[in-house]
Amino acid sequence: MSTGIDTWRPQEAEVPPQLPIVVDDPVTQRFRVHRSAMTSPAVHSAEIERIFAKSWLYVGHESEIPQPGDFVRRPVGGRPVFMVRGVKTGNVNVFHNTCTHRGALVCRQDSGNSKVFQCFYHAWTFDSEGQLKGVPDRDAYAGGVNFDELGLKRVARVESYRGFVFASFDPGIEDLPSYLAGAKDYIDLVVDGCGGSVEMVRGTNQYSFAANWKLLVENSFDGYHAESTHDTYFKYLVSIGTDLRGGVSGREVDLGNGHAVIEYSSPWGRPVAKWEPLFGDDARAEIDRLRADLVTRHGAERAHAMTEVNRNLLIYPNLIINDIMAVTVRTLYPPAPDAVDVTAWALAPTNEPAPLRHRRLDSFLTFLGPGGFATPDDLEALESCQQGFASGGVEWNDISRGMGRVPMANDEEQMRAFWRRWQHQMATAADLAGAQ
Amino acid sequence: MTAMAPEQQAISRQQVEDFLYAEAALLDAWQLDDWLLLFDENAKYEVPCNDAPDGDPSRDLLLIDDNYVRLTARVERLNSRRAHREYPHSRTNHQVFNVRVLDVSAGDIAVTASFTVWRFRAGRSSCYVGRYRYRLRCSDGGFRVALKRAELDMTDLRSVADVAIIL
Numbered sequence: 185m186s187t188g189i190d191t192w193r194p195q196e197a198e199v200p201p202q203l204p205i206v207v208d209d210p211v212t213q214r215f216r217v218h219r220s221a222m223t224s225p226a227v228h229s230a231e232i233e234r235i236f237a238k239s240w241l242y243v244g245h246e247s248e249i250p251q252p253g254d255f256v257r258r259p260v261g262g263r264p265v266f267m268v269r270g271v272k273t274g275n276v277n278v279f280h281n282t283c284t285h286r287g288a289l290v291c292r293q294d295s296g297n298s299k300v301f302q303c304f305y306h307a308w309t310f311d312s313e314g315q316l317k318g319v320p321d322r323d324a325y326a327g328g329v330n331f332d333e334l335g336l337k338r339v340a341r342v343e344s345y346r347g348f349v350f351a352s353f354d355p356g357i358e359d360l361p362s363y364l365a366g367a368k369d370y371i372d373l374v375v376d377g378c379g380g381s382v383e384m385v386r387g388t389n390q391y392s393f394a395a396n397w398k399l400l401v402e403n404s405f406d407g408y409h410a411e412s413t414h415d416t417y418f419k420y421l422v423s424i425g426t427d428l429r430g431g432v433s434g435r436e437v438d439l440g441n442g443h444a445v446i447e448y449s450s451p452w453g454r455p456v457a458k459w460e461p462l463f464g465d466d467a468r469a470e471i472d473r474l475r476a477d478l479v480t481r482h483g484a485e486r487a488h489a490m491t492e493v494n495r496n497l498l499i500y501p502n503l504i505i506n507d508i509m510a511v512t513v514r515t516l517y518p519p520a521p522d523a524v525d526v527t528a529w530a531l532a533p534t535n536e537p538a539p540l541r542h543r544r545l546d547s548f549l550t551f552l553g554p555g556g557f558a559t560p561d562d563l564e565a566l567e568s569c570q571q572g573f574a575s576g577g578v579e580w581n582d583i584s585r586g587m588g589r590v591p592m593a594n595d596e597e598q599m600r601a602f603w604r605r606w607q608h609q610m611a612t613a614a615d616l617a618g619a620q
Numbered sequence: 621m622t623a624m625a626p627e628q629q630a631i632s633r634q635q636v637e638d639f640l641y642a643e644a645a646l647l648d649a650w651q652l653d654d655w656l657l658l659f660d661e662n663a664k665y666e667v668p669c670n671d672a673p674d675g676d677p678s679r680d681l682l683l684i685d686d687n688y689v690r691l692t693a694r695v696e697r698l699n700s701r702r703a704h705r706e707y708p709h710s711r712t713n714h715q716v717f718n719v720r721v722l723d724v725s726a727g728d729i730a731v732t733a734s735f736t737v738w739r740f741r742a743g744r745s746s747c748y749v750g751r752y753r754y755r756l757r758c759s760d761g762g763f764r765v766a767l768k769r770a771e772l773d774m775t776d777l778r779s780v781a782d783v784a785i786i787l
Contacts, residue, residue, distance in 0.1 A: 294671065387669035387681030390776035413704065416697040423693065525778060530681045542678045550690065554777050555667055555683035557697060560705035560784035 206607035207580075208600070213587040215600050216580040219573045222396035227610070228521040235501050235609050236261040240343075240350040240363050242503040242515050243267050243278055247347060247383035247534070253297045253312050257281060258527065260351055262517055265339055266291040267349060270313045271299055276344060278351045279314055279336040290336065301336070310336050346375045347382060366439030370497045374507045376482060377456050377490030378533035379474075384513070385545065389528040389553045395566035397502065397518040400526065401602055403562050404504040404514065405446045405496035407432065407594035408585060413565055417557040420550070425461040426452055434493070434593035436586070442500030442605025444598035450494045452509045455544035456533070457491045463543050470537060498598065500605055505531075510548035522570055528553065631724045636731055636756065637716075639763045644714035647786055652695040655786075659765045660757055665691050666769040667783055673771040683783050694786070705784040710741040712785055716752070728755040728766050735770065737787050739780070746780040748787055749773045 205218040205227070221227055241261050248256050249269040257266035264281040268291075281289050283303035290301045290310060300317065302309040309318035314336035322329050341352040343360035345368065350360055361368060375382055403409065410432075411418070422428060434448025453460030457475040459468050478487040495507040504514040514528040530548050532541060551558045572578075583603065586595020639658075646655040659665075667684040668675035677685040686694060697703045718734040731754040739746045748770075755767040770787040777783070 385681045386679070387672040387675050389681075389683070390670060390778060391781055392778035393781045416700060416702045420690075420693045420697070424689065538678060545677065545681055546685065549682055549685055553681075553683055554782035555784075557693070560782040561703065563782055564705040 204607065205610070206603050208604065208607075210587075213584060214582070215584045215587060215596070215603075216582055217603055218580055219578070221606075222398060222570065223521055223573050225521055228518060230610055231518065232262065234611070235606070236353075236517070238352075238354045238357065238609065239501050240341075240352045240357065240360055241501075242499065242513075243342075243349045243351045245347050245382070245384050245513070245529075245531070246276060246344060246349060248295070249276065251297060253299050254295075255291060255298060255312075256295045257291045257293070259517065259525075260339075261353065262519065263353075264289060265351065268298075268301075268312050271311065272313055275313075276342065276349055277312065277314060278339045278342045278349070280339060282337070283308055284316070284334045284337065285319075314338060346371050363441060364499065365441045365443060366437070367441075367443035367445070367497065367499050370439070370445050370495055371499075371505070373486070373490055373495065374497075374505060374511060374531070376486075377478065377507070378511070378531070379456075379477075381534040382511075382531050383534045385530040385532050385541075387530070389526070391554045391563075392519075392523060392525045393563045393567055394522055395524060395563075395570040396521055397516045397524040398602075398606070399566040399569055400516050400524055400562075401498060401502070401504075402583075402599045403566060404506065405444070405498055405598050406596075407434075407446055407448065407496075407592075408596070409565070410594075413561050414551075414558045416561075417551055420557060421452060421462075427460075428452075432593055436591040436593060436595055436597040438597065438601035442602055442609075443498055444601035445495055445497045446593045446598050447489075447493050447495050448593035450492055450508070453547065454491065454494070454508075455510060455536075455540055455547060462547075467539060467543060470540060474540075496598075498602060500602060506552075509551055510544050512548065512552050631721060631729055631758075633719055633721050636721050636729070636763075637719050639756070640716045640719060640731075640733060640752075640754075643765075644716055647714050648712050650698075650709055652698055652786070656692060656695050658763075659688065659691065659768075660759070661688050663688050663691070663765050664767050664769075665694075665786075666767070667787060668769070668771055670772050670774055670776050698786070703784070705782060708741075710739045710785055712740075713738040714787075728757050729763070730755060735787070737785070739785055748780060748783075750787075 205221045207216045243260050244256050244267050252269050252271040255266055255268035265278055266281050267276060267278045270277050281291050283290050285306055285308050288303050288305040290303045300309050300311055307320050311317050316331045316334045319329050339351040340355040341357055343350055345360055345364060418428060428451045430449060430451055432448045432451055436446045438444050450458055453463055457471045459471040475491050478490055497505045502516045506512045511531040512528050513531050514526060517525045519525055532544055549556055553559055583596045583599050586592060586597055591597035643658055665686040666682055668682050672680050675682050698706055701707050715736040716733050720732050722732060723730040733752045735750055735752050737748040750770055750772040753769040756763040757766045
């Protein structure tokens with residue numbers, strides 16, 4: 185697992201170029217991204233400093249740590265942290281995973297339950313609220329040991345929305361609800377569509393490949409590529425009796441702050457709650473019941489959005505929640521300009537009836553994940569792009585599709601929303617790399 | 621498959637090994653249609669997630685949970701030119717060892733084995749390491765696979781990217 189951190193250092197020798205990386209021209213209806221955005225080490229270093237250190241980043245879901253002392257550890261923005269439910273307070277704590285003494289990791293298991301976290305190096309011991317509780321041979325410190333000062337260091341900001349826990353390394357960042365802006369409503373649709381309470385299914389997809397992370401951002405809500413790249417998946421659906429003739433129609437919405445979504449009619453079945461032959465007749469009554477329940481609770485229009493409509497949602501900069509034939513939650517992190525670490529989970533209703541859960545997982549892994557019929561081909565496409573960039577000769581990617589009209593679900597307005605925010609955050613650093 | 625004739629009472633490890641080696645050879649030769657013939661029509665092919673090697677497909681997320689229909693579709697996909705991750709195909713080398721025949725009493729034969737699957741493509745090499753669990757069924761003088769499950773020892777897939785080949 186990659187946890188490498190690149191530290192941004194000013195590049196003294198570079199001449200500040202005039203070229204913006206993202207060129208958004210409403211007059212000619214052209215939107216272009218300079219390929220150095222995907223290849224330049226200077227851009228990459230600036231991203232770590234200006235984007236990953238200055239955004240709200242997804243850590244995990246509260247359902248992963250239901251009991252006091254439950255913890256998970258994982259890198260967030262490339263930095264090892266762990267999330268633990270405090271035994272005293274019941275709060276979700278997110279700590280930098282480093283002993284305040286000499287630096288060793290204090291949480292060395294991926295998940296578990298513990299009242300104490302002891303650094304094995306010199307046996308300093310912390311409780312689940314981060315308080316330093318034990319220092320062997322403390323008389324050796326002439327000035328005493330300040331137990332309050334030497335507690336585990338909390339990540340600067342931690343907030344959650346509908347169970348999704350986010351952290352930021354920037355103490356001055358705006359509060360999470362303001363940051364999420366229009367994306368909140370789409371998280372609501374996902375969670376409420378699952379009956380209001382969700383959990384992460386056991387089993388994680390952790391994979392990496394050799395392409396820039398922003399290519400996967402684009403790909404994660406790119407309606408345009410589905411038919412050409414994923415032909416074998418759609419053939420499989422048709423072979424088992426799925427009627428795809430309804431097609432995909434929908435729209436793209438810029439949700440503010442770089443977040444965006446595509447939403448479109450679902451050509452395939454959805455575990456909540458669009459029945460299709462693959463699910464079998466036995467499931468029909470249960471799915472009808474789920475749908476009726478959603479209509480009662482949320483009204484016909486909203487229930488329709490929950491059941492019949494797919495959502496591919498980007499929470500800027502690096503969280504994807506795709507509510508499609510199943511719900512996947514996916515984070516991306518770039519250990520290098522040409523590498524991305526992906527971690528993905530399946531999100532499902534709490535206490536979902538066993539047959540529906542099984543069908544949900546079946547739908548998930550057929551399309552999604554490293555063994556599915558689609559994801560490996562996406563990796564191939566994105567690595568292929570990255571290799572194409574190395575060829576040179578062509579400097580710009582074109583992301584103009586759908587400009588000058590109300591963007592449809594297979595246009596690229598959602599990507600432009602991401603790139604505009606990216607350009608804004610990168611500011612002069614992006615200009616800097618443009619001339620490389 | 622060779623013309624072996626295993627009887628319920630007298631399954632030797634060598635018979636099982638011969639079968640597994642023959643299976644590996646078909647995968648390495650990309651003779652996937654012939655490979656599929658080794659499988660029972662109720663067969664399962666499973667690859668659990670790295671962090672849940674004991675994953676139960678009805679409850680937990682797996683990487684691959686193929687019944688015979690999806691396994692057939694997987695083979696068709698890999699035989700086509702539209703499985704972009706595997707067109708052109710990787711070169712693979714499926715290595716099977718530490719074969720143990722655990723139980724021959726209950727109809728199906730329970731087998732475990734260690735595996736190393738090497739994959740080479742476009743100048744890149746990757747290696748999958750783990751344990752196979754098979755349930756083999758005696759059929760027409762040979763074996764049929766009722767279950768093939770590949771449990772990975774790697775803690776994640778970061779070094780291999782995906783499981784687009786058949787393990």
